[in-house]
Amino acid sequence: MWQAPLLAATAIGTHLVMSASQTLLHRWMGHRSWGGRFFRNHIDFHHHLYARGHLTSAVYRGEEGNNTPFFLIPTLLVAGGLFFVLPLGMFLAMALAAVVSFRAHVYFDKVYHVAGSPLERFAWFRRKQRMHFVHHLHANTNFAVIDFFWDRLFGTYRAPDDESR
Numbered sequence: 001m002w003q004a005p006l007l008a009a010t011a012i013g014t015h016l017v018m019s020a021s022q023t024l025l026h027r028w029m030g031h032r033s034w035g036g037r038f039f040r041n042h043i044d045f046h047h048h049l050y051a052r053g054h055l056t057s058a059v060y061r062g063e064e065g066n067n068t069p070f071f072l073i074p075t076l077l078v079a080g081g082l083f084f085v086l087p088l089g090m091f092l093a094m095a096l097a098a099v100v101s102f103r104a105h106v107y108f109d110k111v112y113h114v115a116g117s118p119l120e121r122f123a124w125f126r127r128k129q130r131m132h133f134v135h136h137l138h139a140n141t142n143f144a145v146i147d148f149f150w151d152r153l154f155g156t157y158r159a160p161d162d163e164s165r
Contacts, residue, residue, distance in 0.1 A: 010090050011097035016147070018075070018101040023150040025071060027143040038067050047136065055133050056115040068106050075102065105145045108132075130160040 029035035030042035049061050075098060083091055111117045112132045119125040128148070135142035141158035144150045151157035 007093040010093040014094045014097035015101040019147040023144045060110040
């Protein structure tokens with residue numbers, strides 16, 4: 001029988017791995033020319049559509065240049081390997097947490113750019129949105145989508161202009 005603390009630690013650890021991976025892949029594949037198609041998609045679509053002066057739109061306009069589905073490939077490969085290593089309960093906790101974390105990253109990356117989002121009523125959302133917009137104004141900073149402490153750890157954090165560093 002699996003204990004709840006172990007399953008909770010597995011879920012939290014999975015989200016942190018997913019979040020760190022998103023941040024690093026965004027930095028190294030989406031913002032470096034050797035990222036090839038990922039770089040071109042990210043810069044030519046997402047950063048072109050959402051740049052200084054037009055960081056939001058009435059609806060999200062970046063579907064055609066979205067790299068997010070490609071991040072599923074390494075995620076599924078790792079999960080497939082872990083299926084044979086982890087006990088079933090722990091694997092299911094990891095798989096569920098990975099799905100929730102992945103969907104949350106996709107959702108927030110979109111909703112940051114939608115004007116009048118229902119989430120704008122929350123201060124925590126507005127703060128994360130401002131930190132994301134810093135990335136669109138200063139492309140070598142704030143690569144995270146949800147957990148900006150990774151940017152602090154990796155030395156790529158930049159506070160929004162309306163906050164002190």
